[in-house]
Amino acid sequence: MSEPSQLPPHSPSKTAKPHWLKIRPPSGENYLELKKLLRDLNLYTVCEEARCPNVAECWGGGTATFMLMGDTCTRGCKFCAVKTGNPRGKIDEQEPKKVAYAISKLGLRYVVITSVDRDDLPDHGSGHFAETISNLKIHDPELMIEVLTPDFLGNKEWISKIVRASPDVYAHNIETVERLTPKVRDRRATYAQSLSVLKMAKEINPHCYTKSSIMLGLGETDDEIQKTLEDLSSVGCNVVTFGQYLQPTARHLKVHSYITPEKFEMWKKISEDMGFLYAASGPLVRSSYRAGEFFMEGIIKKQRQRLTQFTGEIQNGVI
Numbered sequence: 001m002s003e004p005s006q007l008p009p010h011s012p013s014k015t016a017k018p019h020w021l022k023i024r025p026p027s028g029e030n031y032l033e034l035k036k037l038l039r040d041l042n043l044y045t046v047c048e049e050a051r052c053p054n055v056a057e058c059w060g061g062g063t064a065t066f067m068l069m070g071d072t073c074t075r076g077c078k079f080c081a082v083k084t085g086n087p088r089g090k091i092d093e094q095e096p097k098k099v100a101y102a103i104s105k106l107g108l109r110y111v112v113i114t115s116v117d118r119d120d121l122p123d124h125g126s127g128h129f130a131e132t133i134s135n136l137k138i139h140d141p142e143l144m145i146e147v148l149t150p151d152f153l154g155n156k157e158w159i160s161k162i163v164r165a166s167p168d169v170y171a172h173n174i175e176t177v178e179r180l181t182p183k184v185r186d187r188r189a190t191y192a193q194s195l196s197v198l199k200m201a202k203e204i205n206p207h208c209y210t211k212s213s214i215m216l217g218l219g220e221t222d223d224e225i226q227k228t229l230e231d232l233s234s235v236g237c238n239v240v241t242f243g244q245y246l247q248p249t250a251r252h253l254k255v256h257s258y259i260t261p262e263k264f265e266m267w268k269k270i271s272e273d274m275g276f277l278y279a280a281s282g283p284l285v286r287s288s289y290r291a292g293e294f295f296m297e298g299i300i301k302k303q304r305q306r307l308t309q310f311t312g313e314i315q316n317g318v319i
Contacts, residue, residue, distance in 0.1 A: 017246075017258065018258050018260075020260075020261055020283050021244065021246070021258070021283055021284070037102055037105060037106075041098045041101070041102055042092070042098075043066060043095070043098055043099060043102060065112040065113070065114055065148070066099050066102070066103075066111070066112070066113050066114070067114050067115055067116065068095060068099070068113060068114070068115035068116075068125070068128060068129060068132060069087075069091055069092075069095070069115050069116055069118050069121075069125050069128060070087055070090070070091070070092070070116060071083055071116070072084070072085040072086075072087045072116060073085075073116035073117050073118075074086060074087070074116070074117050074118060074119040074120055075117040075119070075150075075185075075186035075188060075189065076186050077175075077184065077185045077186045077189065078183070078184055078185070078252060078253045079175070079184055079185075079215065079218075079245060079248075079252060079253055080248070080252075081248035081249065081252070082116060086120055087118065087120055088120060089120050089121060091118075091121065091125070091128060095128070095132070096128065096131045096132040096134075096135040097135055099113070099132055099135070099136070100132070100135040100136050100138070100139040101139075103136060103139070103140075103143070104139050104140065108143070109142075109143065109144060109297065110143075110144040110145075110146070110293050110296070110297045111136065111143060111144070111145055111146070112146045112147075112148060112293070113129070113132060113133070113136075113145065113146070113147050113148070113167075114147070114148035114149070115128075115129060115149065115150060116150075117150040117151075117186075118150075119153075119188070123158050123161070124150065124152050124153065124155070124158055125150075126152055126155075126158035126159070126161045126162055127161055129147065129149065129161070129162050129165075130161040130162050130164070130165040133145055133147065133162070133165035133166070133167055134165055137165075137166070144168045144169075144296070144297055144300050145167045145168055145169070146167060146168060146169035146170075146171060146211070146293070146296065147162060147167040147169070147170055147171065148171040148172070148173070149162060149170070149171070149172050149197070150172075151172065151188075151189055151193050151194055151197050152197070153188070153193070154193045154196045154197060154200075156200050156204075159197060159200050159201060159204070160200075160204050163200075163201050163204040163205050163208060164204065164205070166205070166208075167208065168208070168209065168296070168300045169208070169209045169210070169211055169239070169296055169300075170198075170201040170205075170208050170209070170210050170211070171210070171211035171212065171213070171239075172194060172197045172198055172201070172210075172211075172212060173194070173212055173213040173214075174191065174194045174195070174212045174213070174214060174228060174231075174232065175189075175194070175213070175214070175215055176214065176215055176218055176220060177191075177214075177220045177221075177224035177225060177227070177228050178191040178224070178227070178228070178231075179220075179224060180218055180219060180220060180224075183253075184215075184218060184253065194212075195231055195232070195234075195235050196235075198210050198212060198232070198235045198236070198237050199235035199236065202235065202236040202237075207303070209238045209239060209277070209296065209299070209300075210235075210236060210237045210238050210239070211237065211238060211239035211240070211241070212232055212237050212239075212240055212241075213240070213241040213242075213243065213286070214228060214240065214241070214242050214243075215242075215243060215244070215245040216242055216243070216244060216245065216259045216263075216264075216267075217244050217245040217255050217256055217257050217258060217259050218245050218253065218255075218256050219256040219257070225267065226270070229270070229271060229274060229276075230274075233274055233275065233276070237276070238276065238277040238278070239276060239277055239278045239279070239280075239296070240271050240276050240279050240280075241279070241280040241281065241285050241286070242264055242267050242268070242271075242279070242280070242281040242282070242285060243281075243282070243283070243284065243285040243286050244258065244259055244264075244283040244284070258283075259283065261282060261283060264281040264282045264283060264285075265281065265282075267279070267281050268280070268281035277299070278295050278296070278299075280295075
């Protein structure tokens with residue numbers, strides 16, 4: 001498996017997107033209602049800020065991935081459409097309550113919370129993240145919560161704040177293979193550091209599911225993808241997603257190759273054969289992906305039922 005995951009040689013910048021990357025423009029009543037709710041509360045979603053290709057599908061179904069701590073990231077990853085800058089410590093202290101209110105209005109059972117990197121804050125925003133999770137649980141104890149976090153420079157104290165707030169899924173994206181990491185990601189975001197974040201989350205709470213995502217089409221080889229999967233498996237990562245990298249603007253990295261749906265299906269099978277609990281893999285799949293959320297919802301429900309049964313047996317003296 002040494003050949004690059006790519007189509008025959010071509011000039012990527014001049015190649016039209018293949019037919020399987022056709023995207024439906026956002027529209028519809030649910031989309032408009034959700035957009036208005038977010039604007040009224042001055043909240044942000046990664047769906048908009050990162051120009052996610054699935055915004056029509058997800059918002060049409062009443063689902064959104066909320067992005068905490070504003071729309072300006074202190075990192076400058078070369079693949080990401082989110083605005084880069086220095087927010088100079090500015091933060092909306094009411095945001096945890098606003099997010100909880102918005103989610104209650106949407107009537108969601110499963111929610112994904114992410115954030116920009118905030119290297120300008122003393123704890124990089126980890127306390128704000130944890131407070132948001134706590135507010136969500138107060139509003140709806142049955143709500144299933146997935147978090148997609150920055151690396152927090154691998155600081156165990158900051159990561160622990162979030163894990164101990166008890167999200168059901170802790171996600172942190174490895175993004176790409178080790179060789180391409182310095183070219184693709186901000187210099188402060190290293191491959192080893194991302195693996196350490198996932199390892200810490202699992203060590204702090206072994207019952208929390210962990211998840212990561214890999215972009216394809218940046219020039220990686222099959223052997224490098226395989227090695228990345230092995231590295232993720234070695235730190236106990238439960239879920240992995242694969243998606244096609246799409247260049248958001250002319251100033252971002254160019255697409256090296258468009259990966260076929262068949263190749264994505266191959267990586268899904270390989271991942272699940274390796275023992276990953278679930279793998280979502282496809283050209284338009286992103287880390288926060290509805291099919292993956294539905295799968296995790298079922299898994300989390302079963303886990304909660306087992307825990308309730310176990311607690312009941314202890315209380316009744318059965319065990």
